[in-house]
Amino acid sequence: MNKNTKIQLNNGKEMNAFGLGVYLSKEGDECINAVNWALQEGYRLIDSAALYENEASVGQVVKESGIDRxxxxxxxxxxxxxxxYDNTLRAFDQSMEQLNLDYxxxxxxxxxxxxxRLDTWKAMERIAEDGRCRSIGVSNYMSWHLNELLANCNIPPAVNQVEMHPYCFGAERKKTVELCREQKIIIQAYSPLVRAKKMDDPPLLSLAEKYGKTPAQILVRWALQEGFSVIPKxxxxxxxxxxGEVFDFEITTEDMEQIRNLNENKIVCWDPTQTP
Ligand SMILES: NC(=O)c1ccc[n+]([C@@H]2O[C@H](COP(=O)([O-])OP(=O)(O)OC[C@H]3O[C@@H](n4cnc5c(N)ncnc54)[C@H](OP(=O)(O)O)[C@@H]3O)[C@@H](O)[C@H]2O)c1
Incomplete structure (x- = not known):
């Protein structure tokens, strides 16, 4: 594994296992610098959103980076x-305008x-056929949201981006992970660093010490070894x-299990289990 390792998606395309999240990286210099530093460090995946209001900065850096699109x-x-349906098509056009990229x-x-969400997905399927989008997916979908979608779609989601770190790795999340594995939907771990709220947790610190790594690096590496794509911000x-310095060590099977057991059902972002 390295920074450019790819994961196969269920539509035949590939996605990087590792990348940069840009939530709360402010449009302009802050986001531009972050994406530039990341690309210089060898990151090759950038995770933005209309909500983050920084698509224009992301698109600009990607275009000007000198790296092949x-x-x-x-x-x-x-x-x-x-x-x-209509709003989704319109929102996609607006995002493409902001990104100012061909796709x-x-x-x-x-x-x-x-x-x-089902009407929305019909529009997503249309977008998947648009040359301006390579793959479509979902985020914050728990097992029942996915089952509903899978029973009503023509194109299944390629990716499910969910909050994922050891501290939220309880029964519900494991069930979602299992379903995604069965359906060949790749889990992408967001808030993988628990938003820096657990960096002083003693068991995490002692593992970090054991491997000569930082708590953040243990969390990123754990997600990668679980087979998730991961997007620390x-x-x-x-x-x-x-x-990004997580490709020169490996967590043992026993320690992977120990890390899984850090679960506290702790959610730092949205809790989609509250959405029927
Ligand atoms: N789909 C969704 O609903 C959803 C929800 C949340 C997030 N996301 C995506 O996932 C990405 C990552 O999640 P996140 O931003 O919520 O949280 P995160 O990556 O778990 O944590 C980010 C926080 O940790 C700090 N940090 C980063 N590296 C650190 C390190 N090595 N040591 C100590 N602190 C460190 C950052 O501060 P500094 O920036 O100051 O370093 C920031 O405050 C987002 O940026 C976004 O792209 C998606």
Whole structure:
């Protein structure tokens, strides 16, 4: 595994296992610097969203990077207020305008908005046939949201981006992971660093010490070894570098299990289990 390792998607395309999240990286210098530093460090996947209001910065850096467009994987997402068939098509056009790229690699439904998500998916399927989008997927879908979608779709989602770290790895999340594995839907782990809220947790610190790594690096490596794609966020150059230095060690099977047992059902972002 290295920074450019790819995961096979269920539509025949590939996605990078490792990348940069840009939630709360402000449009303009902050986001531009973060994406530039990440690309210089060898990151090749950038995860944005209409909500983050930084698609223009992401698109600009990708265009001006001098790296082949085909070698960078760009994701953006449909925001909750844009659900519904026509709104989804319109929102996709707006994101493409902001990104100012010929195509996006992955377009995700940001959240399973109740009552609207099936109509939205029909538009997503149309978008999948548009030359401007390579793959479509979902985010924050738990097992029942996925089962509903799988029973009503022509094109299954290629990716499910969900909050994923050891501290939320309880029964519900495991069930979602199992279903995704069965259906060949790749899990992409968001908030993989638990938003830096667990960096001082003693068992995590002692594992970090054992491997000569930082807590953040243990969390990123854990996600990769679970077979998830992972998108840690930082807007600081030294942390972008640190979070990427996870390809020179391997967590043992026993320690992987120990890390899984850190679960506290702790959610730092949305809790989609509250959405029927
Ligand atoms: N689909 C969704 O609903 C959804 C929801 C949430 C997130 N996401 C995506 O997933 C990405 C990552 O999730 P996230 O941003 O929520 O949280 P995260 O990656 O778990 O944590 C980011 C936080 O940790 C800090 N940090 C980064 N590296 C660190 C390190 N090595 N040591 C200590 N602190 C560190 C960052 O601060 P600095 O920036 O100051 O370094 C930031 O405050 C997002 O950026 C976004 O792209 C998607």
């Amino acid at each position: 085909a070698d960078i994987f760009v994701t953006t997402k449909l925001w909750n207020s844009d659900h519904g 996006v690699d992955l377009y995700l439904v940001h959240y399973p908005v109740e009552g609207k 930082s807007s600081k150059e030294h942390r972008i570098k640190e979070n």
